[in-house]
Amino acid sequence: MSISSLLVCDDSNMARKQLIRALPEDWPVAVVQAANGREGLDAIRRGDVGLVLLDLTMPEMDGYEVLAAIRAEALDTQVIVVSGDVQDEAIKRVAELGALAFLKKPVEPGLLRHTLLEHGLLGVPSAETGARIEADEPNVQFRDAFREVVNVAMGQAAALLARQLDVFVRLPIPNVNILEVGELHMALAHAQQGDQLSAVCQGYIGSGIAGEALLIFHDSEVRDMAKLMRWKPANREGELEMLLDLASILIGACLSGIAEQLDVSFSQGHPVVLGQHSSIDELIRVNQRRWKKTLAVELSYSLEGHDIHFDLLLLFTEDSVARLSLKTAYLMS
Template sequence: MPKASLLICDDSNMARKQLLRALPADWPVTVSQASNGQEALELLRAAHFDLLLLDLTMPVLDGYGVLTALKAEGREQKVIVVSGDVQDEAVRRVQELGALAFLKKPGDPELLRQTLDKLGFLNTPAALAKPVAPALSEPTVSFRDAFREVVNVAMGQAAALLARVLGVFVQLPIPNVNILEVSELHMALADAQRGNGLTAVCQGYIGGGICGEALLIFHDSEVADMAKLMDWQQQDFSAMEMLLDMSSVLIGACLSGIAAQLDVSFSQGHPQILGEHASIDELIRINGQRWRKTLAVEVSYSIEGHNIHFDLLLLFTEDSVPLLTNKLAYLME
């Protein structure tokens, strides 16, 4: 019986592993993998694949770039996008570029099966098909890769909420995940405080023994543009109150996305504007002991069509890392 040929393209080892495990066990399929869009295009040009499962946010060449190139080259490649960027506009754009379907991360086995069946990929009688799971080569997943993918899904959910609130398209980056010494963190945050008129909103969080601080950093020159986008015309409120309002939405949505995947529940403190209520130096002085080594997650959002950029930093305490590792263990195995 001829097997279907499948290419999975995603820069995250964990995302590829999740998709491999989500494939129907009774689907006779051979699977190849690519870690960015350029790799995928080279494989697609060299050989035929019945189906491409494609991520959007990747280095070198993203999913939009792959779809655009396939269209420009006249390749009638069947594509299902599987992405953490769940903005309505993202779904519309990939369908306009020729994607047959859009599935949100993490890949749901039943929804994937239904989609494959609907598109005619599972029309082989299940009784004749051989289980394929043991033959698939699963990538090894590190803590950093696993946590970066969790953050990727969460930041996509946060961006979708922000996009609906503001009526814009939010451009998503690949999140940076690093373990920083307290001295490195101090230098980075001190630079942010000094640098070129930045305003930072800080909000603490704790849950299941995991705790830290979220920082949302804005360029002062962009605050007025953001206020205009939010239609913040009430004279009774300041631009700083607008930032606090937006920070609560974005930080809350991102933390909720992480919590849902890790099966924890975070309680959040009140957001504060650093400099008004506390300085970055004071933040580090208070948390210095807990932050001997900090798990730092950086997400740099930008809004398409506007000169608006802001950075979200999630700073997890050193004591949180073993707990996060335990929560991620089942995803990394």
């Protein structure tokens, strides 16, 4: 099958740039881009898109919805999913929706070439045609680059949690912002919604980067989470132990994913209970001297089939931004 036009559909400029650079240089194909699933589906409907490299976690319309629409409308295109969501269930679902293959982010050029060859999509090499790949690389700023790093790490953490709890984790689009304390308060306040909260905090430092991870639970959902984790907390101390265990899984996996991509190493402190049965106002008031201005990454997880939500925040110190910018620049170069 000869492909003349390829669609790269991903909301991250960084991810699209990485993917375009991973394409075989001797592949005579024109590349078009879409920043969300709705834009991507519109491009497919216009025709002449022989192959889509599709992300899953996107605004407007996610990758699952795009795959479902392609099948429902019998659109003439092939799809390879390229995603940071590496849960076994995610891989299974995209296959059932008709995707040819699943590749994890960031994709290895050799594996991408092998996958294209395996499905007969690579076409005639440029040595015979004289043509080369046609693609404009998107401009990437620090926030977008770091958001993509977090996106991949978040997917790895979710896959670990999904295996341990036998659930499907709905992944958010990470929010990455540099915030003052007042702005951080506003960013967290929506998570409370009148409920009381329990929070676990864990510090980390390494390679000129430091910060704190904050995992926030709604008290109304702690009991349901305990059931999933097969804990039977008899008292408050038992609840705390369960929350510390969950925090260790999620925070450790997420930080490990970031460290691996940026080629850094983090030392993690012991997780501690920051507050239990407290309001956001109390949590911020107690810690505002430490947090001040921060690079804040917000991830709001939910578990499919369960009324369970929790927020993971990575709060990097202001001094860490320069080091993180330097590290992500290597990924962009």
